Ligand SMILES: C/C(=C\COP(=O)(O)O)CCC[C@H](C)CCC[C@H](C)CCCC(C)C
């Protein structure tokens with residue numbers, strides 16, 4: 329049985345049932361129809377009317393809730409939802425790093441592979457978590473609190489104001505705390521930028537993070553292992569690494585766009601989308617292969633150039 333609230337104000341707003349829990353006994357028997365009264369003039373503008381979907385003969389119940397109070401209740405619900413989602417994702421982020429640190433300490437996984445898997449999974453799981461936040465305009469800022477807290481954690485440990493050995497071992501190459509202030513820090517800054525600027529409203533953020541975590545992350549793993557054929561203009565990079573950057577950047581981007589489209593966030597023409605994502609992936613792959621890492625970290629160049637390419641091909 330579902331209930332819908334019909335504001336008698338000119339704009340009809342349907343609030344989720346959870347906005348106000350009314351038990352069945354208040355609204356009579358149910359059946360699958362409801363006829364919403366078209367003559368709203370019959371209802372006093374200051375009341376919210378409760379209509380039961382599923383009663384052959386319904387009688388509107390006057391609930392003494394003004395639209396303002398209903399709006400406040402909805403905002404409180406959004407606040408609680410976003411606070412809970414932020415706490416859950418923060419806990420997930422801490423557990424992810426702790427888990428890979430434990431695997432590395434027990435020599436079940438190499439430190440470099442551990443770092444790369446944290447690189448890949450952090451961005452992926454962060455994007456997958458976005459839909460648990462509310463539909464309020466502030467939701468994106470709650471979500472960006474997670475990378476922001478991790479940003480502070482990286483800075484505090486990178487400057488050696490604190491010593492989180494597990495963090496250092498699971499996200500650095502050599503185990504030096506200063507390393508936290510480069511790749512990992514730029515990485516979480518890009519997460520913040522994508523969440524705040526693009527959020528769930530635009531495919532640009534999702535595609536950019538997919539290129540950074542899915543493409544660049546896998547390129548490192550494949551390139552180190554199978555990268556014997558080096559790229560002529562950058563001997564530090566290989567064809568195997570770059571091809572995997574293109575393929576996995578493309579696949580992760582399309583996968584994330586599909587995930588968001590089945591949740592209703594994007595309505596995409598998939599033939600055009602595949603072509604556009606392939607273009608973004610090619611641009612990101614070429615930039616990632618350039619010998620510029622010493623000057624600009626991949627965790628900045630890859631997402632930023634992906635944002636520009638995605639903006640040019642998808643629009644804002
Ligand atoms: C290892 C990382 C970057 C290094 O990149 P590179 O130098 O190898 O190119 C990633 C650092 C991740 C950070 C410590 C934790 C970030 C967590 C994220 C904000 C939220 C995760 C969502 C959760 C798992 C549900």
Ligand SMILES: Nc1ccn([C@@H]2O[C@H](COP(=O)(O)OP(=O)(O)O)[C@@H](O)[C@H]2O)c(=O)n1
Nearest residue numbers: 544547548551552555564565566569570626
């Ligand atoms: N296109 C690529 C990218 C990385 N790689 C390999 O992965 C290693 C690390 O790549 P990287 O310096 O881009 O690593 P991150 O900056 O992504 O952590 C390189 O030194 C190469 O051995 C590759 O062979 N081809």
